[in-house]
Amino acid sequence: MLFKALSAAVYGIDASIIDVEVDYSGLKTQEDRFHTVGLPDAAVRESRDRVRAAIKNSGFDLPPTHITINLAPADIKKEGSGFDLPMAIGILGAYGALHLRDLSDFLLIGELGLDGGIRPVSGMLPVAVAARARGIRNLVIPKANAREAAVVDGVNVYPVDSLIEVRELLNEAGNGGIHTEPYRVEAAQVLGERQAFHLDFADVRGQQTAKRALEVSAAGGHNILMIGPPGSGKTMLAKRLPSILAPLSFEEALETTKIHSVAGVLDSEAGLVAQRPFRSPHHTISDAGLIGGGVIPRPGEVSLAHNGVLFLDELPEFPRNVLEVMRQPLEDRNVVIARASMSLSFPAAFMLAAAMNPCPCGYFNDRSRECHCTPPIIQRYVAKVSGPLLDRIDIHIEVPAVQYRELRGGAASESSAVIRERVLTARERQKERFAGAKEKIFSNAQMGTRQIRAFCELGADAERLLERAMQQQGLTARAHDRILKVARTIADLESAVSITVPHIAEAIQYRTLDRSYWN
Known part of the structure; x- marks a missing residue:
């Protein structure tokens, strides 16, 4: 039968x-x-x-x-x-x-x-x-x-x-x-129930420049690298990044939940991923663990961070081959894993947040402690992160050690809720800007060459400033595009229609670390 x-x-x-x-x-x-x-x-x-x-x-x-x-x-x-x-x-x-x-x-x-x-x-x-x-x-x-x-x-x-x-x-x-x-x-009810954040930027003392950089990063979906000595607050800042990101839409939540469900890491009591993921793999992770793999491929950390944040602490400690495999998903926002029997594609539209020390001991350029690393040692340490990968990170920011007065001061820091309001306003401007685009673009970081030409026009003064920076710092064409995207986001945060000299100047400041910081 x-x-x-x-x-x-x-x-x-x-x-x-x-x-x-x-x-x-x-x-x-x-x-x-x-x-x-x-x-x-x-x-x-x-x-x-x-x-x-x-x-x-x-x-x-x-x-x-x-x-x-x-x-x-x-x-x-x-x-x-x-x-x-x-x-x-x-x-x-x-x-x-x-x-x-x-x-x-x-x-x-x-x-x-x-x-x-x-x-x-x-x-x-x-x-x-x-x-x-x-x-x-x-x-x-x-x-x-x-x-x-x-x-x-x-x-x-x-x-x-x-x-x-x-x-x-x-x-x-x-x-x-x-x-x-x-x-x-009720899916809408589940999304609403799980929007509380336990970590807040109000807990962070000092580091106003780093907070501003993270706000720009969140507003435009830009990748960010924080460089500073141990204990300066890089990890503390990165863990609070999801608290200022725009909330997940139902479609984003559904796609993110599918990935977590397939990987077997979904919380059964939640049923739906209602907050943007924050993934922080250890630097001993393999390339298959980061990108995904297996006989029948399974998603890796870059896919588990889809629609959220992938935080790589101690960036130079990751194996070189592991970091290099991230170059393709950072550009294409998806991962294709090919096997003899099948070829599968996993979405990987994540924000990369990374942190590193300026040298092996961690105290190069630190005013309070002496660095014992020689220039060749520092250069070998920095060279672990390749130039092509640094080019794909829009914002590089120095995070110095917090001074005692800032640490013990009574002045209240801005809360995540206040910063998030500005981020949401900037995101709304981007949503309106890209509403008629044929491609699915949700943030300035996703703009291609055509959108950069259309939405990142510069005046004569801003054009001269950008040209001078390109020539003096030896920046690549990819870095040129990243500067324009970041400048567009800074202008959106200030509700400015056009990109002006201060916007370009701030965006250039976020590209100088990988070229002159260790010289």
């Missing part, structure tokens, strides 16, 4: 519907003959032992027989434990233990425990999106994944805890319809 169920497999950040076909021979044998075909990986092949034990321990007495399970389409690699539940339901259906014979309107996914319990799996949000696109109305999933899947409108989510509960639900559907209410969640 043949019985069919529907499940899904995740590839990249999207899911494909998989037909789970179960054939039960009806001939009793001395022992179970359980075969799974359709390019299953090791976890899928091992599922036969989990499925057999789960069915037995759920109270179903099935005689030994010959069972063949096909996962179609058969030319696509299947991985993970999420096929356990549809396999078990397919076996029960083939044995005649279900009243409902047609499961074409149900998608089932979940890992089975040996006791018949159902455990959560990764990538549930892409599965819910794929089910809606295919017109499948009912989603039977582990209870821990319910909130994540329920943010997708157009599907009925039925969270379950055990195999017996799934059978009862399907039998209920076969006896005249499901009376159980599907799980619901």
